[in-house]
Amino acid sequence: MLTILLNSAGEAPADILIFFGRIHPLVVHLPIGFLLLAVLVEVVAKRPKFQPLGNFTHYLWALGSLSALVAVVLGYFLSLSGDYSENTLFWHKWVGVSVFVFSLGCYYISKKQLKLPFYGKSLLIGLVVFAVFYTGHLGGNLTHGSTYLLEYAPNVVRNLAGMPDKAVPRKKVTVLDSADVYLDLISPIMDSRCVSCHNKDKKKGDLDLTTFSSLMAGGESGEILIPGDLNSSDLYRRITLPESHDDFMPSEGKPPLSEEEVTLIGWWISAQAPAEGYFTALNPDQEMQDLVEKYLGLDKNKLLNQQVEAPNPNVVDSLTNLGFILNPLMIDNHFLEANFSLSEHEFTDKASETLLLLKDQIIWLNLSNSGIEDGHLQKIGQLENIIKLNLSKNEISDEGLTYLSNLTNLESLNLYKTSISVGLLEVIPKLTNLKRLYISETMADSTVVNQLQQHKDLRIEFD
Ligand code: HEC
Known part of the structure; x- marks a missing residue:
């Protein structure tokens, strides 16, 4: 038997x-x-x-x-x-x-x-x-x-036990220029997704993916990566197969690599799979740079990483007197939310001028239902640190919208129940970090929305 x-x-x-x-x-x-x-x-x-x-x-x-x-x-x-x-x-x-x-x-x-x-x-x-x-x-x-x-x-x-000192973990990359192409981009992917099955002691397919040299040494069927040649690189073939394919990696139903990770590995192989060196030294195009910034989480933190000064208490007082509610947003930094939407006062030019005195600190601004008119937006458009802006239920039109073109930190813009329309097509593409746009009950029609929808990463609320 x-x-x-x-x-x-x-x-x-x-x-x-x-x-x-x-x-x-x-x-x-x-x-x-x-x-x-x-x-x-x-x-x-x-x-x-x-x-x-x-x-x-x-x-x-x-x-x-x-x-x-x-x-x-x-x-x-x-x-x-x-x-x-x-x-x-x-x-x-x-x-x-x-x-x-x-x-x-x-x-x-x-x-x-x-x-x-x-x-x-x-x-x-x-x-x-x-x-x-x-x-x-x-x-x-x-x-x-x-x-x-x-x-x-x-x-x-x-x-x-004859082992070397613990490896000092690599410092988190904070600027794109300091990212190493293998150590900061490729190796972390292998470590988190492949090395559990492909290491020195457990070499599935006789392949060890823990270091650059062991990766290049290949597995039981020989080399798995040919620098500059995606089509002959078994590693790339296996991560891009349909998930149900027998050769698909990671195997055994482990979740597949993200689209970004696959693109990154493909780009690296096409760039001759260097063992080290700065990512930016390899002249990646803008799209690739954006992808890596996002992958390393450098895109969102830029603004929030900088330390701002405490707000001047006199300015805080006058804003409060004008009808604003100010809320601190972080324990260890002085970013603020300013909210006028609950105020019974009228929004005045004085209010927008005073807001400008806290230009560095204010990152959320809620001006919903506050009697804002196009003219007011000229000042509001100078609050360059704003990440979230709520202008819903105000009499504003395309004319006022153009004043917002410089708000490149803006991630969320609420224009619900305003009179904006085709002007969006000109302004929205300039707001490069915008992720959410609320335009229900506006003059914008579905043609406008369809065109806006072509911008990746932008979620539009529209009915
Ligand atoms: C759950 C375990 C497991 C994980 C995780 C895993 N593999 Fe594999 N891998 C295997 C097994 C088992 C084989 C051998 C069978 C085969 O060739 O399909 C293999 C074989 C391979 C081979 C072929 C080696 C050769 O020379 O034949 C490559 C290339 C490969 N894996 C790449 C990867 C990459 C890249 C990842 C991470 C994205 C990964 N694997 C994650 C289990 C795994």
């Missing part, structure tokens, strides 16, 4: 064996438990008080060695899947077998109550303990990689 299942060498093992093999990591805990309990009982039974326990140790050794045998057999099945590093596997297998052999020996000695010379039994028990721990450790390395255990250990401990 077993010979049928095991086939001749070189052929893929039967699924049923791999199925049972995968129970191995669960079953191995049984011999560990039984054997360590046997050792414990052997030790305490030396004290007169616990001596009677000594009559039962051979049961524990029997359970231990029997479960060790089961674990060995299942482990052998699992090893047939061929996904493990050869050398570690060799030692894990044979030290595992020795656990079985030694514990069987202990069973025999206990059962027959043999007295061995030279502390023979204690030595054998010591060997069992050593073998259990050592093979368990190797097994851990096989599943998690040999760096797993000490990954977070203090450097002293790592050095004792």
Whole structure:
């Protein structure tokens, strides 16, 4: 039966064996438990008080060695899947077998109550303990990689084990010009999406994607990346296949790479897949630069990253007196929300002039239903830090809208129930960061909306 299942060498093992093999990591805990309990009982039974326990140790050794045998057999099945590093596997297998052999020996000695010379039994028990721990450790390395255990250990401990100091994590990129093409763009993708299956110890497809050189070394079918040649690069082919395809990576139903990640990898391969160097030194076009800025999260934070001064309290007072409600938006910075929508006062030129005195701080401005007219927007349009602007329910038209063309930080613009119309087509494209636009119940018709919709990333609320 077993010979049928095991086939001749070189052929893929039967699924049923791999199925049972995968129970191995669960079953191995049984011999560990039984054997360590046997050792414990052997030790305490030396004290007169616990001596009677000594009559039962051979049961524990029997359970231990029997479960060790089961674990060995299942482990052998699992090893047939061929996904493990050869050398570690060799030692894990044979030290595992020795656990079985030694514990069987202990069973025999206990059962027959043999007295061995030279502390023979204690030595054998010591060997069992050593073998259990050592093979368990190797097994851990096989599943998690040999760096797993000490990954977070203090450097002293790592050095004792012959490992280098912990890698200092790369500093977060804050400006595009400092981004390294491999270390900051490609390597993080591999680390988060591929390395769990393609590392030094667990090399699926005989491929290790942890470093540039191991990536270039390729896998079982040879090179996986030909610099400058997307069509011959197996790596690129596999991440762009339909998800249902057998060769698709990441495999086993893991979520596919995002569109940005695929574009980025494709671009890198086309740019000759350099191992290092600044991204911007490779002359990426504007679209690619935008993509990378977004990918590194540099697009949104630019404004919010800068520290602004505390607002002048006198200005805050006068705005409050004019009918504004001011709210701080962050604990560690002085950005403000200014809200006039609940005010019973009339919006005056004085109000917009005073707002300008807090030009740096105000990033949200709510002027809904505030009696705003086109003329007022001339000043409002100078509040260049505004990210969110609500102008709904005001008598404003295309003429006033043009004053807003410089608000390039604007991400959300609410023009609900205003009289704007085709003027949007001129102004909206200039608001390069705009993500949301509310234009229900305006004069804008669906032709206008259709044209606006061609701008990527812009969500339009329109009925
Ligand atoms: C869940 C595990 C898993 C993940 C995650 C994974 N792979 Fe794989 N990969 C495999 C297996 C298994 C094979 C071997 C079977 C095959 O060739 O399809 C393989 C093979 C490959 C090969 C072919 C190697 C050769 O020479 O035959 C490439 C290239 C590859 N993977 C790239 C990737 C990339 C890139 C990622 C990340 C986007 C990734 N893999 C993520 C499991 C995985």
